[in-house]
Amino acid sequence: MINLSIYRITLVNKSKEQQVLSFYNEEEDLLETMNDFCSHIHKNIRSYTDVQGKHRTFSLANKQHKDVEKRIITGYFDSAYTGEYGKIKDSRTSHLKYDILKGDLFSKDFFYLIHVPKNSKYGFFVFQKKENHGVKVVFENAFNNFIRTKGVSNFFLELKHAPSRYLITNFFKFGRLKEFRLIDSTVKSNDKFINMNLGREERVIKLNNAVNSEVIKDVLVELFDNFSHENRISFLNHGEFDEISFIITHNGVSKTFYVKDKEKIRASLNVSNMVEFQDGEATFDSLIKICLELIDSAA
Structure with a gap:
């Protein structure tokens, strides 16, 4: 099952005034800032502890793709956490290949798309939703920490649910x-x-x-x-x-x-019947296509 969550992106100053994303801070383009942020978390894995005391990591599974014409950034996140017990077995023989121990990081990759339109105060963040792998809060916090390190202290990224009309x-x-x-x-x-x-x-x-x-x-x-x-x-x-x-x-x-x-309104949508599959996985291009359609209906 392929579930997608869609959020509306805003960038506000300390007075809660929304900024035009393609030229906030007088000259900065959030698309370029997001691209720099993705490069940063690809090289610098974010580690933290959740409220249940589990160690978690958040990064990119591979280098992001930026499409300047469509003004989107796409790729796959890598989210992992400790505290799971389990066994990896051979699918043909059921023989044990590997024990998953409590201290091991249980990792999953999942798709994301960031869209920053020109001359708009709203952008969109869509990601594949998987059980026990939250994205919204860690992404929001990681991005706001990132721009602080760049000397931008008067703007804050906010993500809010943006349910599609579909x-x-x-x-x-x-x-x-x-x-x-x-x-x-x-x-x-x-x-x-x-x-x-x-x-x-x-x-x-x-x-x-x-x-x-x-x-x-x-x-x-x-x-x-x-x-x-x-x-x-x-x-x-x-x-x-x-x-x-x-x-x-x-x-x-x-x-x-x-x-x-x-x-x-929580904006999670099952798109399994709207995407193409190859070897049991939704194809990258079909995920981009459906995300842009959902954004169009949520805008």
Whole structure:
């Protein structure tokens, strides 16, 4: 299974002002800075310890490819971590070839694509998602540390989910609404709890009728597609709310959508039926092609 995660890239200053990526800091092009960063982590493996105490490394499996015309950088990451036990066996005889010990680094390579368009405040970062091999946080931290070493201290790279329209459309068209939440940022006080900050209030409605589920799903999809930037969201005759989230299940996968804060929607997509395979692996060219299509639908 080939799963891709897509993130939107922004570069902000200390005042949280977004920069035009192709000439930030007055003359720097983020495409060239990203290319320098990739060369750096290819030569300098990043080592760190995760919250579970596992030793991890992060690098490039091979030298990156830069396409100036398409303004993309592509290649394969190398991610590894300790703490796995296992055995490597011969596929024909099942004879033991090698024991994987707890202190050994368990490594996997996976595809990535970085796109930095000209004259835009948004770029895109797409990578192949693999279990137990996180990328987003380590990439973000490693890049921000890298530009500090280059003397650039007033800009920060931020990565936020950027779900493609293809993913959203499939869930909305074919999925089943499981539940939705009407969210108020603060609990309304009464005399008993006056002046007490109790946190936010959520009304959870679970759907068990297929007909009602489709009707409510249509209402939520309409809100999702047409909500602009009002402070409160009106929902039928239930009043106004700070946020409405809803869970849709499609092909055995449940995904949470948000009417207002769409950047919270996790953007992972199974593209196994959209890429070409050779010797059981997705081809490099077909991965680039589908990534650019997903970026086009997320832009």
